Amino acid sequence: MYILGIDSSTKKLSIAVSIGSKLLSEVGNSKESKHIVNIIKYIDKALQMAGLTLGDIDTFGVNLGPGDFTGTRIGVSVTKTAAWIKEKPAYGFNALDVFALGIAERYWAKVKRKILPDRQVVIMPVLDVRRNEVYFSFYNIKCGSCDKGSGFITGDSGCSIKRIGKYCLIHKDKLVERFRGIYQNSVLRIPGADLEYSSPVVIIGGNAWANYKNIMLELLKSGSSLVLDKKIACNSARHVSLLANFYAEKRMRVKNLVPVYVREFIPFSKV
Secondary structure (H helix, E strand, O other), rough: OEEEEOOOOOOOOEEEEEEEEEEEEEEEEEOOOOHHHHHHHHHHHHHHOOOOHHOOOEEEEEEOOOOOHHHHHHHHHHHHHHHHHHHOOOEEHHHHHHHHHHHHHHHHHHHHHHHHHOEEEEEEEEOOOOOOEEEEOOOOEEEOOOOOOOOOOEEEOOEEEEEEEOOEEEEHHHHHHHHHHHHHHHEEOOOOOOOOEEOOOOEEEEEHHHOOOHHHHHHHHOOEEEEEOOOOOOOOOHHHHHHHHHHHHOOOOOOOOOEEEEOOOOOOOOO
């Protein structure tokens, strides 16, 4: 199954082509934000590098944001159009899901070798969504295969990643207080879910580190089993492709592709 993944939710435009979970090609550009000019050119380049044409693609995937307003809408529009023309399924993913997979991938080997199955591992991506607000959620890395039950975002090599809490939006200055309210005495209580984890390893990452270093470092002081992933990276179409492959393999229901806005979208203000 050939998959085309698109991520235009940040200043970096990223296009990836894969067969199943194997990456065939990935191209990107973080030097300019002219996504509307470059996106078709980069799709063509990624397909050529993989030795394919658009007609060979079986499944499409796209990052729905939250992210750059114009860039995200361009990626969603191109994905919807290509999927409609080729009569192929297209899956969209919240940016937190994409970041969670990226963080998990960086720690995958260490988690499997040194932590699982003795301790629970929770990933907490935190995104800077401007206006002094951050957006976050929680994900659990689990051993064993996963089905298409609610919450699973991907699974590979006997491990799976599942979102275990709701998506949360909060003012940056309240993040540490909020986290310490749900993480007490080494017990993590997931907001929006009837779940508790005793002494979990919590890996905190995302792009909030770029602008809110002091807050993220203060957050790290909340417990000895917290790990801060300081790698500042844009979302990657490679991870979008992996998520789309999982959804297609599990025959997940295809939903309408709608950009994710953390605030109410009002296209025209009233005078």
